[in-house]
Amino acid sequence: MQISCGPRSEVTIMHDRSIRLARPGEAQAIATLVCGSISELCLDDHDGDDSLIERWLANKTKDEIAAWIAAADLSIFVIGCSTGLAAAGCHREDGVILMNYVSPFYRFQGLSDRMLTHLESSLAALGITTARLVSTRTAIGFYQKRGWHTYGDPIPCRGVSGQPMMKDLTEDRARHETAN
Incomplete structure (x- = not known):
């Protein structure tokens, strides 16, 4: 199952990498981006198995994303591009990162x-000192290179395995303050 994120012919290198809160009218674009990212970039997790992909994508619908955008305890951010959206991320106010996806067309440009x-x-601005997430196999190395650490055993997540990870956000803050 491959889900198109848009016309590849219109993709260019990103110049404007500004991040902003998602708008309610962008739910479909976010769902399309996330579904395309999962189906095309997470092959190490689903091995192209259509039934696994369908289970994973079951809650990545326009209506579900619209509910996430409206939820008071969630913040969804996006990076726009000339063809729509290039990346989307989301966290809960309790310190859990729920998604960090990039369009396959904008991979390896530093957007994730x-x-x-x-x-x-x-x-960190909310006062969270330890952030948590559940990583795909595909992304574990990405997170580890950025100071995230695995903890516990992998857990089932919509038909695939996810690895719980955490990061002490005070270490980054202390490192930044020392550098200045």
């Missing part, structure tokens, strides 16, 4: 890293 940094900063 930029979004993760933004999510971490947003949580």
